Amino acid sequence: MCDPCCVSQLACCCGTAACSCCCNCCPKIKQSTSTRVMYALYFLLVTMVCAIMMSPTVEQELHDKVPFYSAMCKKLGDGETCKMLVGYSAVYKVCFGMACFFFLFFLLTLRLNNSQSCRATIHNGFWLPKFVLLVACCVGGFFIPEEGGFEMMFLKVWRYIGAVGGFIFLLIQLMLLVEFAHRWNTNWSSGVKYNRLWYAALALVTLLLFSVAVGAVAFMGLFYTHPEACLLNKVLLGINGSLCFIVSLLAISPCIQKLQPTSGLLQPGVISVYVMYLTFSAFSSKPKETYEVAGLNTTVCVFPFNSGNESDKKIVTVVGAVILFCCVLYSCLTSTTRRSSAALRVCRNSEPETERARCCFCFGDDTDDNDEEKSGGGQNVVYDEQEGTIYSYSYFHFVFFLGSLYVMMTVTNWFHYDNHEIEKLLEGSWSVFWIKMASCWVCLILYLCTLVAPMVCPKRFEA
16 A cells, blocks of 8 residues: 555655655645745755754764764864864855755746746756755865865855845845735735624734734833943834834824725734844844943843853743744745735735635635646645746745855854854844844835835836
8 A cells, every 4th residue: 555655755756746745644735835845844954954063062962972973073084073064164165055056946947937847847856866966065065175265265255145145035034024914914804894703803913913012112121221221222122112103003094094905003013023023132132231230240131041041041042043944934935926926026916806814824825726636645736837837936946045145144143153153143243233123124114115105106006
């Protein structure tokens, strides 16, 4: 009974078949979705490797518990602890390989609209050869010659390329957040005329979002300000809180409601929560400030987790890393849907009259439900690209290329990479502080543009 399933998995790894699970109790999956998930798993794997490379704890555990670790490192000519395989330079080289991998597929899939072509077949299958290619690209970075200072020059140039790509990806991420907020409100509002429970759900979620945002302001006002110090924190918290309040009032103003009837408080609620999260993250990333209390220099405006308890610091770091990867993965996977791509081109994302309200709408239905469905003894696969591609393959790989650069810069603490460790991901750094604070303002400006733009250019935003 397992023969068809085994053949299916072999075809998935080495051939052109879409990936599926062996278990037939799993829900059916679309070919386009399975392809994106597989690339995301590759991305996750390399990201985990980068995090391990920046962790001296893992390095010490390998040295202490892995047999022949020291002998292997000596054989590689890298001392007893394989210093070449750890630190920011190793992360740069691995991410360089991953970026090259996705950029190669970006070039391979340029101007590809036919899902039955040879290039589309390579994109949707051959996962084992592609995994081998990814490993080869990542390993190849370690063979960059060191003679004549070439390696240091490469790292310096690649750092600035990574910074530019990371900023672009961050901008895309913020644009997708704004698009997500609008789409959530539009989708749930479409169900109000059929079932009043959707109106109750909208009101409940909106109230919850604003409660979280107000609670976050109070929380940061309590722990990240001081009566005699932390003036910058007070000013920035006041500015961000005021801007969130202003865009919330603007979203329900009559002039906006006239052009955008679906505009409500749900969108500014989502934006406000995210802005407060970025503000909290920025305050946590700010270098510690001291103030003289009773003749003693005391660290102020620091959350108790950062007061010295190492276990608490690790918990905060893990949570921050999980949030980081979730944001990166969501941006990579959703930036290539039809709706999101239209939003990124600054066009009105027209919703069909038959929009169906759903609790889970994040990835939506870009295709109909009557696509060809095949089963190989395991999970059912819906081949939803028989007539053509439903998302841009080249743009998909380009977003992952930018995501690789963003992960590289984030894991190495942007421009404060010397002696940086993954355990200190949330330690103070002025560059990270201002990057996150600027992200707050960019997010608010982007949302404000979506409200004001239809008034300035009504013809461009006609449905």
